[in-house]
Amino acid sequence: MNTDHSATVRREFQHLFSPFQIGRREVKNRIVSTAHAPGFDSGLLNKRHVDYLERKAAGGAGLIMAFGSASVYKYSSASYGSVSLWDPENEQLLEDLADKVHAHGGLIMSQATHMGRRGDSSISGRPLQAPSAISEGIHRETPHVLRIDEIPPIIDAFADAAARLERCGWDGIEITSFSGHLIEQFWSPAINKRTDRYGGDLTGRMRFSEEVIEAVAEAVSDDFIIGFRMTGDPVTDDLGLDQDDMLEIAKRLDRLGHIDLFHISGGNAATYAAQSAVVPGDTFARSTYNHAAHRMKENLSAPVLVAGRILDPEQAEDALVNDDCDLVGMTRAIIADPELPQKTMEGELSQIRPCNACTEGCIGRLYMGMPIICTVNPAIGDSSLENFEPADYMRRILIVGGGPAGMEAARVAAARGHDVMIWERGDQLGGQMTAAVTAPERPHYGRHIEWLKRELERLNVDVQLKTTMTPDSLIELDPDKVVLATGSYPDILAAAGDVTTRCVTDIAILDQAVSIEKGDRVMVYDREGKFRGASIANFAATAGASQVELVTPLWSVCEDLDAMQKPELYRLLAENQVVLSPNQQLAGQKDGHLLLNDVWSGNERLVDEADLVVFVGYQTAEDALYEQVKQADPQLDVQMIGDAIAPRRLSDAISEGVRIGNTL
Ligand SMILES: Cc1cc2nc3c(=O)[nH]c(=O)nc-3n(C[C@H](O)[C@H](O)[C@H](O)COP(=O)(O)O)c2cc1C
Numbered sequence: 001m002n003t004d005h006s007a008t009v010r011r012e013f014q015h016l017f018s019p020f021q022i023g024r025r026e027v028k029n030r031i032v033s034t035a036h037a038p039g040f041d042s043g044l045l046n047k048r049h050v051d052y053l054e055r056k057a058a059g060g061a062g063l064i065m066a067f068g069s070a071s072v073y074k075y076s077s078a079s080y081g082s083v084s085l086w087d088p089e090n091e092q093l094l095e096d097l098a099d100k101v102h103a104h105g106g107l108i109m110s111q112a113t114h115m116g117r118r119g120d121s122s123i124s125g126r127p128l129q130a131p132s133a134i135s136e137g138i139h140r141e142t143p144h145v146l147r148i149d150e151i152p153p154i155i156d157a158f159a160d161a162a163a164r165l166e167r168c169g170w171d172g173i174e175i176t177s178f179s180g181h182l183i184e185q186f187w188s189p190a191i192n193k194r195t196d197r198y199g200g201d202l203t204g205r206m207r208f209s210e211e212v213i214e215a216v217a218e219a220v221s222d223d224f225i226i227g228f229r230m231t232g233d234p235v236t237d238d239l240g241l242d243q244d245d246m247l248e249i250a251k252r253l254d255r256l257g258h259i260d261l262f263h264i265s266g267g268n269a270a271t272y273a274a275q276s277a278v279v280p281g282d283t284f285a286r287s288t289y290n291h292a293a294h295r296m297k298e299n300l301s302a303p304v305l306v307a308g309r310i311l312d313p314e315q316a317e318d319a320l321v322n323d324d325c326d327l328v329g330m331t332r333a334i335i336a337d338p339e340l341p342q343k344t345m346e347g348e349l350s351q352i353r354p355c356n357a358c359t360e361g362c363i364g365r366l367y368m369g370m371p372i373i374c375t376v377n378p379a380i381g382d383s384s385l386e387n388f389e390p391a392d393y394m395r396r397i398l399i400v401g402g403g404p405a406g407m408e409a410a411r412v413a414a415a416r417g418h419d420v421m422i423w424e425r426g427d428q429l430g431g432q433m434t435a436a437v438t439a440p441e442r443p444h445y446g447r448h449i450e451w452l453k454r455e456l457e458r459l460n461v462d463v464q465l466k467t468t469m470t471p472d473s474l475i476e477l478d479p480d481k482v483v484l485a486t487g488s489y490p491d492i493l494a495a496a497g498d499v500t501t502r503c504v505t506d507i508a509i510l511d512q513a514v515s516i517e518k519g520d521r522v523m524v525y526d527r528e529g530k531f532r533g534a535s536i537a538n539f540a541a542t543a544g545a546s547q548v549e550l551v552t553p554l555w556s557v558c559e560d561l562d563a564m565q566k567p568e569l570y571r572l573l574a575e576n577q578v579v580l581s582p583n584q585q586l587a588g589q590k591d592g593h594l595l596l597n598d599v600w601s602g603n604e605r606l607v608d609e610a611d612l613v614v615f616v617g618y619q620t621a622e623d624a625l626y627e628q629v630k631q632a633d634p635q636l637d638v639q640m641i642g643d644a645i646a647p648r649r650l651s652d653a654i655s656e657g658v659r660i661g662n663t664l
Pocket residue numbers: 034035036037038067068069070111176178179229265278279280307308309310329330331332333362363366372
């Protein structure tokens with residue numbers, strides 16, 4: 001570390017790294033990892049989750065808002081993979097976790113909630129509970145209507161959870177209403193149709209939240225921080241509450257005098273579109289909810305924390321300078337690089353591994369019922385990829401292929417002390433990512449490749465572009481080990497079959513090898529069912545195609561895409577008037593028409609010949625070099641990674657690159 005340089009950087013980030021008083025406790029800087037459920041637990045907190053949160057504290061975040069949707073009430077339907085705060089069995093690990101975070105100088109608070117109608121009774125085997133029998137747009141399960149005598153035990157459960165956390169050495173609790181949980185359901189005139197003291201006008205609808213806060217305040221000492229999380233911008237009209245209403249609610253809660261920290265964000269879970277705004281993906285504006293937080297800060301006496309697409313330290317500093325907030329949530333940014341605060345402090349900004357805002361590995365997987373990973377940070381899914389042992393002695397490593405898998409392997413091998421060379425036959429690094437980053441819905445997708453390029457340069461990796469490996473060149477180089485990261489290619493012949501219309505792949509269009517002419521009739525045939533089919537259909541429509549039909553043999557368009565990425569793609573498909581044709585198999589051509597077969601009935605449909613058929617999902621492993629290398633030197637240690645083994649996701653390419661780099 002260059003001390004002068006880091007002092008300058010600290011000046012640049014003087015707000016971000018200034019301590020701050022929350023209630024009676026001081027947090028060392030303004031960077032917060034906000035509550036997020038990683039899907040690691042099933043009620044009982046486990047060591048993996050403890051290590052995961054400790055890692056964030058070790059990386060320098062001032063405040064760790066732990067867990068996500070941690071349930072206070074035994075008889076509510078907990079969310080998938082969350083922690084049960086009501087369960088005394090968690091106490092030992094709660095204590096351990098608090099000790100570990102404190103040892104790194106951080107504060108730790110826990111989110112605490114009852115999710116009400118949000119959830120699925122199949123997870124807990126218990127009915128959902130809500131103010132009224134109105135189901136949520138996402139889960140669509142009719143809840144049990146809470147009788148008036150069933151409400152006080154829930155209020156007590158919030159208080160018990162707070163008392164437990166304080167007993168276990170925690171710094172505070174974050175009561176949450178956020179993203180459609182029970183407290184917010186009580187507030188909403190569209191959801192709460194009660195006629196008792198917990199319904200009716202705003203005073204009645206706020207009673208439950210106020211009683212929860214009063215009970216929590218009663219249960220803990222004045223030293224214990226009481227935080228409250230809510231949406232400042234619901235994004236949807238479905239709640240019957242707008243930004244003014246949320247401000248009014250916050251003001252009334254503030255006046256109770258118990259809340260030490262308001263945590264403001266946006267979105268809501270009443271609809272798919274509003275839910276996707278809760279963890280805003282790459283088409284949302286950066287600093288998505290600073291406007292809502294700013295307004296709250298102007299009107300509330302308690303300090304304000306904001307969360308929503310704050311990706312970089314510069315953006316975080318700006319939020320503080322602009323008085324949008326007092327503390328800054330950088331949740332995904334810290335998932336992608338837990339050392340972001342530390343690296344910022346030390347002036348190593350260019351070394352921060354950036355979140356590419358894909359939402360695919362983290363929240364996307366969670367909403368598909370899987371524990372989170374991070375597309376760009378494989379250590380989240382496999383902690384053995386966190387630390388690298390220095391190599392026992394320096395070897396000469398040749399990596400063939402400069403896509404994400406090869407670049408990651410090179411980065412890690414070089415960081416461990418090897419002499420590393422990449423041979424890439426194209427004229428730039430990035431592999432298929434060079435095409436993928438041109439998708440307009442993903443403006444930040446290329447950040448990881450840019451970071452890898454910087455790291456390869458810093459680590460003195462020798463990158464040779466426009467270099468094709470031949471047996472002779474290999475023998476001449478005489479490496480100790482070879483890694484084949486040659487990727488995959490779209491197999492247009494396999495895709496096109498009997499179709500004789502102009503056939504291309506989405507990659508050819510994104511690479512600008514093929515262009516869409518004004519007025520072209522385009523059919524996209526997507527057998528993959530993820531992001532690419534819908535994205536290229538939108539691309540074609542905006543590039544001037546006169547009509548675009550998106551055909552897939554799957555149940556639905558974007559069948560296997562998570563609920564966070566789908567809404568924006570669907571919105572654009574609708575806006576671009578793309579015709580959606582699921583359950584249709586492209587069977588060839590007949591009488592000058594394209595022939596589609598209905599997957600279920602077998603009925604034929606003839607559609608007017610398109611000018612262009614774009615195939616998505618026909619990647620084939622580029623693995624031919626393996627045999628060539630083996631023939632050239634049978635003794636050579638050769639390994640394959642990424643798509644060259646089998647075409648898969650970006651996260652697989654990255655994690656395989658890191659794994660192999662760590663074993664060379
Ligand atoms: C994997 C994941 C799970 C999340 N789970 C929760 C949750 O349980 N409760 C909650 O209040 N927010 C949850 N969030 C939202 C985050 O707290 C935060 O508001 C959001 O990620 C936006 O901040 P960012 O842009 O800094 O990531 C989750 C976010 C992610 C990425």
